[in-house]
Each structure stands twice: as structure tokens, then as C-alpha cells.
Amino acid sequence: MPEMMMMMNNSGEQIVDIYPLSNYFFGSKPASDAFKDETLADRALRLKSKFDAHGMRTCVEAVILVELFKHPHVLLLQSKNCIYKLPGGRLRPGESDIDGLKRKLLSKLCADDDNYRTDWEVSECIGTWWKSDFETLPYPYLPSGDKIPKECTKLYLVKLPSNRDFIVPKNFKLLAVPMCQLHENHKTYGSIIAGIPQLLSRFSINMVPS
Amino acid sequence: MPEMMMMMNNSGEQIVDIYPLSNYFFGSKPASDAFKDETLADRALRLKSKFDAHGMRTCVEAVILVELFKHPHVLLLQSKNCIYKLPGGRLRPGESDIDGLKRKLLSKLCADDDNYRTDWEVSECIGTWWKSDFETLPYPYLPSGDKIPKECTKLYLVKLPSNRDFIVPKNFKLLAVPMCQLHENHKTYGSIIAGIPQLLSRFSINMVPS
Numbered sequence: 001m002p003e004m005m006m007m008m009n010n011s012g013e014q015i016v017d018i019y020p021l022s023n024y025f026f027g028s029k030p031a032s033d034a035f036k037d038e039t040l041a042d043r044a045l046r047l048k049s050k051f052d053a054h055g056m057r058t059c060v061e062a063v064i065l066v067e068l069f070k071h072p073h074v075l076l077l078q079s080k081n082c083i084y085k086l087p088g089g090r091l092r093p094g095e096s097d098i099d100g101l102k103r104k105l106l107s108k109l110c111a112d113d114d115n116y117r118t119d120w121e122v123s124e125c126i127g128t129w130w131k132s133d134f135e136t137l138p139y140p141y142l143p144s145g146d147k148i149p150k151e152c153t154k155l156y157l158v159k160l161p162s163n164r165d166f167i168v169p170k171n172f173k174l175l176a177v178p179m180c181q182l183h184e185n186h187k188t189y190g191s192i193i194a195g196i197p198q199l200l201s202r203f204s205i206n207m208v209p210s
Numbered sequence: 211m212p213e214m215m216m217m218m219n220n221s222g223e224q225i226v227d228i229y230p231l232s233n234y235f236f237g238s239k240p241a242s243d244a245f246k247d248e249t250l251a252d253r254a255l256r257l258k259s260k261f262d263a264h265g266m267r268t269c270v271e272a273v274i275l276v277e278l279f280k281h282p283h284v285l286l287l288q289s290k291n292c293i294y295k296l297p298g299g300r301l302r303p304g305e306s307d308i309d310g311l312k313r314k315l316l317s318k319l320c321a322d323d324d325n326y327r328t329d330w331e332v333s334e335c336i337g338t339w340w341k342s343d344f345e346t347l348p349y350p351y352l353p354s355g356d357k358i359p360k361e362c363t364k365l366y367l368v369k370l371p372s373n374r375d376f377i378v379p380k381n382f383k384l385l386a387v388p389m390c391q392l393h394e395n396h397k398t399y400g401s402i403i404a405g406i407p408q409l410l411s412r413f414s415i416n417m418v419p420s
Contacts (some may be wrong), residue, residue, distance in 0.1 A: 097221070125223065139390070183349060201339065
């Protein structure tokens with residue numbers, strides 16, 4: 001379990017402090033080889049051989065919030081082909097969710113010479129999605145029957161401090177997208193990102209002035 | 211805060227035990243006057259005058275799970291006009307979420323001579339939806355600007371014991387609907403119910419054999 005500082009309001013809701021977008025600095029670094037181009041067929045083959053070797057693939061992704069125009073915004077990475085992703089990625093075999101997510105956040109959102117100086121406050125898991133096959137859509141429940149899912153994606157709420165530098169590989173843009181634009185917008189963002197406003201609706205979001 | 215018995219699995223996920231549908235008994239009772247027929251225009255007028263008197267209307271609704279065919283199902287009330295609802299309803303002014311939800315569950319799911327003998331294990335709030343006006347769609351975030359929302363609907367996970375009688379007013383049917391049928395099925399169930407699988411995806415659902 002992550003260590004959590006939980007503040008509750010008087011209805012028992014957990015409070016999440018968010019800070020203005022203008023509190024943060026955004027820079028770039030060279031594109032990483034890790035973000036390789038590959039065909040969908042090559043990807044399916046690679047995933048299948050990894051599944052045979054290591055079992056279900058687990059991805060961990062970060063939901064990071066900032067405030068803009070008095071409305072919560074979610075940080076998304078946009079690749080050159082206009083695909084939107086949450087910052088995160090695949091766990092190594094045996095790696096814990098929290099360690100893996102911190103490693104991915106350092107590689108995707110921090111300077112290469114950061115040397116793990118930036119710490120990330122990974123809070124609780126807010127949602128999980130499963131794929132029963134490598135090329136199917138993800139669902140927020142386990143596949144029926146006794147089938148072992150091929151992939152599991154876990155979303156974690158990551159709480160920002162009041163200031164931070166974000167240094168992003170040049171083949172991505174980091175965008176702050178308003179909750180009202182994500183909600184039920186499956187066509188643009190896919191089911192996982194389009195569902196984030198619902199997953200966050202149980203929290204009391206406190207917009208801290210700059 | 212409700213008193214909670216939280217069991218975690220070794221990934222830190224909260225475990226929710228669910229029991230087979232066949233463990234429960236389903237019966238009926240006379241239709242209640244409280245479920246009145248009214249036109250949409252009359253309803254809007256009634257809600258407006260209540261808002262002027264008491265401020266934002268708060269509804270509390272229960273997400274109750276059972277197991278069928280090794281898949282989690284959600285209990286929904288279906289009215290004669292084929293509208294699906296979660297069991298629950300509006301809080302009285304000053305009433306707590308938990309007390310109000312228990313009162314509503316007694317009136318909608320228990321025999322009239324129950325005399326509060328049935329207790330309900332109301333667990334945590336799993337999601338919240340707001341309406342900025344009486345006749346708009348609900349959204350899982352607060353309306354932008356300084357507008358006071360007109361209505362707030364809070365979903366609570368309610369945990370069943372291994373056995374229970376459900377006694378439902380004759381003008382409703384109580385249905386167990388599979389998660390896979392609810393997911394993203396806004397047209398049939400509306401946004402709030404269609405989003406329940408996502409809200410539950412962070413829990414580890416343990417199907418207890420009968």
C-alpha cells in the first residue's frame with residue numbers, strides 16, 4: 001500500500017489539493033528510443049511472446065491534476081499521431097505498482113539528469129481496466145469465464161506539490177485537458193481517459209490559489 | 211464517515227465479498243403513494259420551489275452487488291415505464307447521507323412491517339454527480355463558474371450479508387443486471403448507472419460460493 005496522507009472534509013470525502021497550471025514549468029528533452037515506431041502486427045507478436053514468458057502485462061498510469069480557469073484539468077501526453085496517453089507504462093516482471101509508476105514518471109516527465117531526485121506522491125488506485133486479448137478494447141471488469149486477462153491497466157491518483165518542473169521527450173506534448181472535455185469523450189480519448197471524471201467524482205477537489 | 215470493515219488483498223485493493231443471487235429471497239408489497247405520477251413540468255416546478263426553500267437537493271443511491279453466472283450483477287429497480295433506477299432517493303433537510311440511504315432502502319427494499327429490523331451496511335461513497343439545472347444531464351464534476359448546483363447524487367457501495375429478503379413495491383421490479391450490460395450503455399440506463407462498472411473497478415470482487 002502507498003503511504004497516504006488522507007484529509008477528509010466533513011462529509012467524509014477525501015480532499016485533493018490542486019494548484020494552478022501557472023505554478024509549473026514545462027520544458028523538453030530529446031526523444032527517447034523507448035518510444036519506438038512499430039506496426040500493429042509487430043506489436044501483437046511482441047505482446048504475445050511477452051505474455052507467454054511473463055503472464056499478464058500490467059500497466060500503471062498516473063492521473064495528475066492542475067487547476068485552470070477554476071476547473072480541474074488532467075495532464076495528458078499527446079504523441080505526434082494525436083494519440084492521447086496518461087503518463088505511465090508497463091511494469092517490469094516483479095516490480096511493484098508504485099516503483100514502476102515512479103520509474104515511468106521519471107522517464108516521461110523529468111529531466112534525464114534528474115537522478116531520481118524528483119519524488120512522486122503516488123496515492124491510491126482509482127480504477128482498473130482489463131483486456132481479454134491483445135487487440136480488444138479494455139473493460140472495467142474481469143473477462144467472464146475462467147479466461148486469464150492479457151493486460152491490466154491500473155490508474156493511480158498522483159498528487160502534485162505546489163511547484164514542479166515537467167521535462168517531456170520532444171516526441172510528446174504535455175497537455176492540460178479540462179475534465180468537462182474528457183467526460184464521455186471516448187472517440188477522442190478512448191474509454192479509459194474518458195472515464196476519469198467519474199473516477200475522481202468521489203473526491204473533494206480543493207483548488208488552492210497561487 | 212460510515213464505519214467500515216476494510217479487507218485488502220495483497221495489492222492493497224479493497225475486497226468486496228458478493229454472494230449468489232439464489233441466496234436471496236424476492237417478494238413484493240403494495241405500491242406506495244410516494245411513487246407518484248407527475249408531469250415533467252410539475253416536477254420542475256416542485257423541485258424549483260424546494261430548491262428555493264432548502265437549497266441543493268441531495269440524492270443518495272445504493273450500488274448493491276450479487277453474483278450470477280460467475281459475473282457481478284447490480285440490483286436495479288425497473289419502473290413500469292422501463293426506467294431503471296438505483297435504490298435510494300432524496301435526503302430530508304438536515305438528514306445525513308447514511309441515515310437517509312438506510313431509510314430509503316427500508317422503504318424500497320423491505321417489508322412495511324420491517325420496523326427498521328433490517329440493517330444495511332452502507333460502505334463508502336464511490337461517485338458523485340451534479341446537475342447545474344433541474345432538467346439538465348448530470349455530470350461527474352461541479353458546474354463551472356460560481357453557479358450553485360441544483361442537485362447532487364451520491365452513489366454508495368452497500369454490502370449485502372450472505373442472506374436477505376427483498377420486498378419491493380408492486381410498481382417496481384427488482385432486477386440483477388450484469389456489469390457487462392451496464393458498461394457504457396448510456397442509452398438504456400443513463401450516464402450514472404452506465405458508469406458503475408468503472409467506479410467499482412478499483413475493488414477486488416470476491417465471489418463467495420453459496
